[in-house]
Amino acid sequence: MKPSIFIVEDDADISRLLRHHLDAAGYFLRMFATGHNVIAEAEKQRPALFILDIMVPGKDGLELCRQIRKTASLTATPVIFLTAKSGEADRILGLELGADDYIVKPFSPRELVARVKAVLRRFERPLPPTPAKVGEIEIDPGAMTLTVRGHLITATATEFRLLDYFVRHTGRVFTRDQLLDSVWRDTSYVTPRSVDVYVRRIREKIEEDPENPRYLRTVRGAGYRFEAPK
Numbered sequence: 001m002k003p004s005i006f007i008v009e010d011d012a013d014i015s016r017l018l019r020h021h022l023d024a025a026g027y028f029l030r031m032f033a034t035g036h037n038v039i040a041e042a043e044k045q046r047p048a049l050f051i052l053d054i055m056v057p058g059k060d061g062l063e064l065c066r067q068i069r070k071t072a073s074l075t076a077t078p079v080i081f082l083t084a085k086s087g088e089a090d091r092i093l094g095l096e097l098g099a100d101d102y103i104v105k106p107f108s109p110r111e112l113v114a115r116v117k118a119v120l121r122r123f124e125r126p127l128p129p130t131p132a133k134v135g136e137i138e139i140d141p142g143a144m145t146l147t148v149r150g151h152l153i154t155a156t157a158t159e160f161r162l163l164d165y166f167v168r169h170t171g172r173v174f175t176r177d178q179l180l181d182s183v184w185r186d187t188s189y190v191t192p193r194s195v196d197v198y199v200r201r202i203r204e205k206i207e208e209d210p211e212n213p214r215y216l217r218t219v220r221g222a223g224y225r226f227e228a229p230k
Contacts (some may be wrong), residue, residue: 002027002028002184003026003048004019004027004030004047005030005047005049005050005051005116006030006038006050007029007030007031007051008032008035008038008061008064009031009032009051009056009082010056012055014105015031015051016040019031020107020109022113023053024111025117027079028109030047033056033057034056034058035056035057035061036059036064038050039067040197042074042077043073043074047178048076048078049080050079051080052064052079052080053083054082054083054094058077060214061081061082061144062093064095065081065098066097067092069154070154071096072154075154075156076102076144076157076160076198077157079098079099079100080102080103080115081099081101081102082105083104085106093197095197095200098156098159098201099118100122101115101118101119101190103115113188118185121160121182122161122183122185126139127141127164127218128164129142134167134226135214135229136148136150137206138165138201139164139216141164144157144160146206148205148206155202158183158184162179162183162184162195162199162202163202163206165183166216166226169179171226171227173222173225174181174223176195177192178221180194180195183225199216199224215227215228215229
């Protein structure tokens, strides 16, 4: 079966462009001009990827992303934002909401297809089969669950993969570029700043005090290290 992509875009010309190039690349597409019914339809048949225009009538792309990340059956589904806003602050906001990539209009159709493939390819590589535990953190890749201090915590697929990588390499220092190579795999369109955003999001989920982390520590001038608290 073709991987399915849900696209939320109210501009008819851009919708036709997306449909033409992504259909030719081998994807099955569901097109939505507004944010209404997107979550309900996705729960009936979960897509492989969401592409969300930020500025659409009704529920905008940001609100849709928030809802996707709060919906248990969809929280691990990758999200790409499509937007005319090109500032770094807007990009960081998108990543903090849980997006996996951020494409700025106007865009090259070839680049768009390449980035869709890159995001989907990121999740093709299987995670290690065995659960792992460090301190009060437990990760079960088979069930895609994260438990912190006995509580089940929701994590996006990217957050889960990054945390799993840290936990399985406890004590090692990784630069941002090393993490991009190991976790993101396709680094052409992802910046080292993205790593910082995801580290901050993970700290908010696993640390009792994210400003003074016990597990995920910053190594000044080098990168990050995951530690087992004493």
